[in-house]
Amino acid sequence: MDYQALAQLLFPNVTDTPEMLEEKFPLRNAPEGAVITRMAPSPTGFVHLGNLVQGLTSERMAHQSGGVLFLRVEDTDAKREVPGAVEVLIDTLKHYGIAFDEGATHDGDSGNYGPYRQRQRAGIYHVYAKKLVSEGQAYPCFCTEQELSAMREKQEANKETTGYYGQYAMWRDRSMEEIQAQLNAGNPWVLRFKSTGSVENQFKFDDLVKGKLTITENNVDHVLLKSDGIPTYHFAHAVDDHLMRTTHVVRGDEWLPTLPFHIQLFKALGFKLPKYVHIGPLMKMDGTSKRKLSKRKDPELALTFYKAEGFPVKAVYEYIMTILNSNFEDWRRANPDAHTDEFKFSPKKLNPAGSLFDYAKLVDVSKNVISKMGAEEVYELLTEWAKEFDPDFAEKLVADKDFAVSILAIGRGGKKPRKDLAVWKDAKPYMGFFYDDYLELPVFDDRFENEVIKSVLEKFLTVYDPADDSAAWFDKVKAITEEIGFTTDMKAYKADPTAFPGTVADVSTFIRQAVTGQTNSPDLYTVMQILGKERSVERIQAVIDTL
Ligand code: GLU
Numbered sequence: 183m184d185y186q187a188l189a190q191l192l193f194p195n196v197t198d199t200p201e202m203l204e205e206k207f208p209l210r211n212a213p214e215g216a217v218i219t220r221m222a223p224s225p226t227g228f229v230h231l232g233n234l235v236q237g238l239t240s241e242r243m244a245h246q247s248g249g250v251l252f253l254r255v256e257d258t259d260a261k262r263e264v265p266g267a268v269e270v271l272i273d274t275l276k277h278y279g280i281a282f283d284e285g286a287t288h289d290g291d292s293g294n295y296g297p298y299r300q301r302q303r304a305g306i307y308h309v310y311a312k313k314l315v316s317e318g319q320a321y322p323c324f325c326t327e328q329e330l331s332a333m334r335e336k337q338e339a340n341k342e343t344t345g346y347y348g349q350y351a352m353w354r355d356r357s358m359e360e361i362q363a364q365l366n367a368g369n370p371w372v373l374r375f376k377s378t379g380s381v382e383n384q385f386k387f388d389d390l391v392k393g394k395l396t397i398t399e400n401n402v403d404h405v406l407l408k409s410d411g412i413p414t415y416h417f418a419h420a421v422d423d424h425l426m427r428t429t430h431v432v433r434g435d436e437w438l439p440t441l442p443f444h445i446q447l448f449k450a451l452g453f454k455l456p457k458y459v460h461i462g463p464l465m466k467m468d469g470t471s472k473r474k475l476s477k478r479k480d481p482e483l484a485l486t487f488y489k490a491e492g493f494p495v496k497a498v499y500e501y502i503m504t505i506l507n508s509n510f511e512d513w514r515r516a517n518p519d520a521h522t523d524e525f526k527f528s529p530k531k532l533n534p535a536g537s538l539f540d541y542a543k544l545v546d547v548s549k550n551v552i553s554k555m556g557a558e559e560v561y562e563l564l565t566e567w568a569k570e571f572d573p574d575f576a577e578k579l580v581a582d583k584d585f586a587v588s589i590l591a592i593g594r595g596g597k598k599p600r601k602d603l604a605v606w607k608d609a610k611p612y613m614g615f616f617y618d619d620y621l622e623l624p625v626f627d628d629r630f631e632n633e634v635i636k637s638v639l640e641k642f643l644t645v646y647d648p649a650d651d652s653a654a655w656f657d658k659v660k661a662i663t664e665e666i667g668f669t670t671d672m673k674a675y676k677a678d679p680t681a682f683p684g685t686v687a688d689v690s691t692f693i694r695q696a697v698t699g700q701t702n703s704p705d706l707y708t709v710m711q712i713l714g715k716e717r718s719v720e721r722i723q724a725v726i727d728t729l
Pocket of ligand 1: 221222223224256419431432433434
């Protein structure tokens, strides 16, 4: 067989050579040990937590080593592509702060190693396809769907491994005449790799997460180019990661079964094999057993979920670090205020079997993260969230920024900051009562007569002075308590509750309910300071009028 002639026959228009491409995309000028890596998601419209795990792992590995992170859009599967999905992808990754040095952007590319959308690289793949054919390492296959299913059925009946290999590789050794005849008839073809591997042979391989693996050689003649000339993932992976000068491939471990083929393909193409970082799936507890997070069952798999709930990006990031590197939490305890980038991330610390995702833990982490933010930062992030997910609330926040910031400042900054908010969605239930529109009428404990409550509120209004400090304010509440025959001695009350009609805590609650509509609120003295005299008095008076 004249392979050169076959290559010319199949790819008459390809005039570029691998050498030209090598020159066009030179080795990068990166420092010794720098990791050049990428995110290579498919634009399916669904960006999930697994993408983020992969993204943060590759981002850390690249930037921690002075390397490069780029974004490559793997859009070879046109059937699965949803319009606008590339933009959703780019925007979501941006929202999570994954800083790409180069790659696909909304309106094109940034960087010297593109195009960064695979469908725009068809010409590049064909250069290497032609090379493989000219060397007798790839060949066209004209099998029809029917022939392939007949093959599969026969293999199943014989209890053999299914696939296009060995004696089943029908087009492996056809003559030029047979190929020419098919081409003349206009029949579609795919390009297949001519595997020289044998399943009898095994070799050792080192994965940065999985450790030492024993790999069985691939003997299947996998498809390199589909009938539309677009490459399969495997071929695009080899060509792109070579030409983009990727040193480390960080990807999900669903690719492990085809790794033997990838290794073989890099070798056949004369490419240096990158290092591999195969990440296990995200798991969750379901009852007492672990299972993979599933798109169908678990809304928390979608990144849109975290945005809509209002988890700050910082919190999600912080949490993902805790599940990726087991020593992150210890580091955080020792360095409570350090930026996560100062942590020494290591792919070796990833759990080879996959990380366990625990929603309750994320909520905890998020509470901590928010509690450490300043009121201004909370205000900015909350407002940004509310603009998208609760426009009415956003309007109120924007209408009086100083008011909102002073509310959000309550209990912040000290050694033990309050932890009321885990997500921005919690903010309205927590602070909504400050806004008259969200204020609810109180429902008092029916152990107390309306008359008693009313007299407490009336007495309070006669003594209330916003100029009082917190101690003076509370002394007045205590004085009212005693006047109505309730006790300020909580110890005595606990020892014998029947001895007293009520306590200073009940009196405080009456006032709290009148001012906030609820039994729980941040420090009431502070709340009233922020509301101001006029609104505090107005609210108490309005409640008195209902009693
Ligand atoms: N497009 C592939 C995926 O989304 C990329 C895998 C890789 O990173 O190589 O699974």
